[in-house]
Amino acid sequence: MIRTNEPLAREALAKEYGAALQEFVSGAGEAALARAYELGRRAVASGVGLLDLAMLHHEALLALPADGPGARSREVMAAQFLAEGLSPFEMTLRSYQANARLLGLSETLSRQNAEIDRAREQLRAILDATTAVIYLKDAEGRYLFVNRQFQTVFGPRRDQVVGKLDEEVLPAEVARMLRSDDLQVLEARAPRELEETIPASDGAHTYISLKFPLLDAAGTPYAICCVATDITERKRADEALRRAKEAAEDANRDLESFSYSVAHDLRAPLRHLDGFSQALLEDFAGQLDDQGKKFLRYIRESAQQMAQLIDDLLALSRVTRGELHRTRVDLTAIARAVADRLGAAEPARRVDFVIADGAWVEGDPRLLGLVFENLLGNAWKFTAKRAHARIEFGQAQQGGRTVHFVRDDGAGFDMAHAGRLFGVFQRLHSTAEFEGSGIGLATVHRVVRRHGGRVWAEGAVGQGATIYFTLDGQQEGR
């Protein structure tokens, strides 16, 4: 604004305005009207106000020659001239309003900027807090951003890294690998998950690096981002797990071949012991006295006992080895079949079998068959000294689950030793009293456990035994 020149400017303006108005009303046309606009602009520029211009116009009107016949038309023209002269003021006002709007916009902008700054700070805090290495590079490989973990892993501070290339800040080998991986992703224009190995003071670390390109509107990659997670611990754990699994598989294979050779090779010598003892007894009976014959009988008994032991051990190992084939199983039918077989083998014995009807369960029929072979077999064995025995298979409800039991009124056992009953080779009776290998209940225990159940025993010496078992718990693996 040229405030100081205002009076001077107003005087010159008034003079020119009067002349121009007169020209216009006299019919000078558009060119004179354009002068009005020009003068308006000068008024705005030199600080002559709106009211000044109105006054100036009034003075000019008065200075016009006396009214004549076209006076009305002259007034209209004068008003048109004034309007043209005022239009720069109108425009100034508009631009003022526009400025005000811009000012508001800029306030909004700075508020939004503050929000963006806060969001950026939050993002950075998150990126710095994570244990993943995160960095952003442009397409040429210059770092745009690295997080705190980058510095922890690679060493150089972030202000030494931003704007630099890999080979300027990292060991050559690492730089080469990173760049080559980055190029892969940039070329593919798609995310890639890569395993990268980075040397560290405590040995090489393995990272799973998720790399993805940032694409511009045309689909051209202008940057690449990487989020690298250290999986060294996980990898070591995986490796340890794999080795343990292999060892277990080896052990399992060893067990398989051991079982196989037990089945074949350990039985053969026993067969020879028994066979040739028998041959001696037959062919050389005359040369042996009673003592000698008795010893040979002992050899045969021992050989046969050991063969039985081997068979029982094999049966036990089969319980653990095979797959569990679950299906609907009729325990009643199994129990009846076993009871019939026992009765047929020793028809002279008087044993009442009481077998519950309709005992259906989910389980492996072959393995559950073993359970009844052993439980009913035991009951049969331990009631051998009773003139009239009773063996029962039944079911009871206990805490919402079905408990199966096999009960006899035989020799029983001392509850003090109940915990030993289900261990391999554990026997509570002497061989002279009752035969057995001490594997039967261990087999039952394993079968029940594989079905996710529980087995326990109750009894008293001379008052029989009851073996309880459940089958409906959480199933175990092997």
Added chain:
Amino acid sequence: MSRGTILLVEDDPRDEELTLRALRKNSIHDQVVVARDGVEALDYLFVRGSHAGRDPDLLPRLVLLDLKLPRIEGLQVLRELRGNLSTGLLPVVILTSSNEEEDRLAAYAAGTNSYVRKPVDFEQFTEIVRQLGDYWLILNEPPPARR
């Protein structure tokens, strides 16, 4: 009892002795040819090697085959004799220590006619051999000779 040949494939001389004893005790007087490993068994059956000179028309009436054998195992012997026209229909009884399910399955899959486990008790074994003789050498009708 009609006379014929029994092929006993058995590597252990003690088992051989006991099996021959059990056969004798049951008055089974067929000639017993003993092959002590899988190769010898196949040589005998296919009239070759150490048995190249034998009468090729004289096939054993019964093969008693152990599973665990040196050189060529029993299952392989069984597969090869089943795969051969002249021996394909021979009655074969697996006589073994094993009662492992896998062994039984493999033996039947390879085409055995019977699978018997040798018991430790010799008296039981003698009884088993008697029953085998009664069944395979007397009751059972052998396949007709193929020409």
